[in-house]
Amino acid sequence: MTESVDVVVVGAGVIGLAVARRLARDGLSVVVLEREDAIGTQTSSRNSEIIHAGIYYPSGSLKARMCVAGRELLYRYCADHDVAHRRTGKLIVATDTDQLAALDGIAQRARENGVDDLRRIGRTELAEMEPEVCGVAALWSPSTGIVDAHGLMGALRRDAEQAGAVISLRSDVTGGRVRPDGRIELTVRDIGAIVCATVVNCAGLGAWGLARSLTGFPAERVPLRHLAKGSYFGLRAGRAPFERLIYPVPVDGGLGVHLTVDLDGISRFGPDVEWVAHAEHVVDPARADAFYAAIRRYWPGLPDDALQPDFAGVRPKLTGPGEPAADFLVQGPTDHGVAGVVNLFGIESPGLTSCLALAAHVAATIDRDRLR
CATH class of the missing domain: 3.50.50.60 (FAD/NAD(P)-binding domain)
Structure with missing residues (x-):
């Protein structure tokens, strides 16, 4: 039938x-x-379970329009339906002066997308907000949050x-x-x-x-179709000394190895970008070496042997490595x-x-x- x-x-x-x-x-x-x-x-x-503000995407793009509108719809939906979430805010950190122009570009794009609460902060205020973060400047996004996916x-x-x-x-x-x-x-x-x-x-x-x-x-x-695998690593013991989400300036294929904290307070770092031919979700422990280097750009206090494999996801993409x-x-x-x-x-x-x-x-x- x-x-x-x-x-x-x-x-x-x-x-x-x-x-x-x-x-x-x-x-x-x-x-x-x-x-x-x-x-x-x-x-x-x-994924990172982030509620994004709509900062990074080209002005007028579907990603920009859907993210900015979707963010407010999602916060309202979660509140109305008792879905666990929290407005943590996030910092996008420039770790050296060579990244300041990129930070300015991100801020301009955010304004074009209608994100009106993004704020540039300097080294002093960054240190006051997150003393363990090393950076010359940052963008503060109070509209970013986390959700129980x-x-x-x-x-x-x-x-x-x-x-x-x-x-x-x-x-x-x-x-x-x-x-x-x-x-x-x-x-x-x-x-x-x-x-x-x-x-x-x-x-x-x-x-x-x-x-x-x-x-x-x-x-x-x-x-x-292109596939970008992203691996995540967690801390072996304790919690990262941060109250907010910490992001570097974006890299090719993704937003960089960032720090996120879930609703249980568990810290994770990721994702990286690994272009793959097939979808699989095993985290290669050897990738931790690159994670240490990336994380220590904004958190130089990350101890040796602190990371352990957590999980991986695969992003379906329409463009490949080196392409916009x-x-x-x-x-x-x-x-x-x-x-x-x-x-x-x-x-x-x-x-x-x-x-x-x-x-x-x-x-x-x-x-x-x-x-x-």
């Missing part, structure tokens, strides 16, 4: 759950297909289900086709076929494979010509912060006339 619904969302990470929640609350019949046996087991749960995904799932969405775990989409009548038919392992007016591809690392598996979808509209960072790509029918298909490619940081804003953006791309 073939089931038919308005929308199938593929992927139950934070973006897929936020999209499902939004569409179900709009009154659409929604099924979420997740191949793993739990929600959010990949990129959504392997698993708690957030749990709340989004409950909201989606209460609005009528069905979350189906262990439901691996093996392919699909665009039918002659314009509807989308997906084949799900051990389940069979499900037909929908619209499929929203929120499969994260698997978004590229899903798009290529849809017969009738133009292969040339599937972009190249790409924007989020939300690809709808006007972009690829296939009615009823919405693909989300390259949803890396600040995807967690942007989840509710991205859900609204996706909802606006869906042709409601197809659902009648």
Whole structure:
């Protein structure tokens, strides 16, 4: 028997759950297909859990717009739904005078993005705020915070289900086709076929494979995929002597090896950037050598043998090493010509912060006339 619904969302990470929640609350019949046996087991749960302010991204980009709007939506959602979070604030530290121009560039970009509370501080104030940090200047971002990513995904799932969405775990989409009548038919392992007016591809690392598996979808509209692995290290004992998040000036492929503290007070450093061919999540202990060097630029007091491997995540990227960072790509029918298909490619940081804003953006791309 073939089931038919308005929308199938593929992927139950934070973006897929936020999209499902939004569409179900709009009154659409929604099924979420997740191949793993739990929600959010990949990129959504392997990150720094930062609520970003919207500082780094090019003015007018989707990342900038979704992050700034999403930040406020997320803080409000967490407060209303008892999702653990905290506005910790963060410092972006220039460790020598050669980085001051980069700091100025970050501040200018933040202003263009509508981040109006970023403040430049000098060496003296930096030392007063964080005595263990070594730097010549810093940017202070009071709007940056941390969130319990698993708690957030749990709340989004409950909201989606209460609005009528069905979350189906262990439901691996093996392919699909665009039918002659314009509807989308997906084949799900051990389940069979499900037909929908619209499929929203929120499969994260698997978004590229899903798009290529849809017969009738133009292969040339599937972009190249690059994978950047980021490893995290924790402290073997004690806690780092900081009250705020500490970031260096950004590096190629990421925001640098930064210090974050989770809601339990556990300190972690990362991620670094390792371009890989396949997604795997084992932390190589040998990478600690580079971590010591990076961290000691802003925390020279880091003791020897203080770091231990913690976890790793893999970021789905649209550009590779040495190339400018790409924007989020939300690809709808006007972009690829296939009615009823919405693909989300390259949803890396600040995807967690942007989840509710991205859900609204996706909802606006869906042709409601197809659902009648």
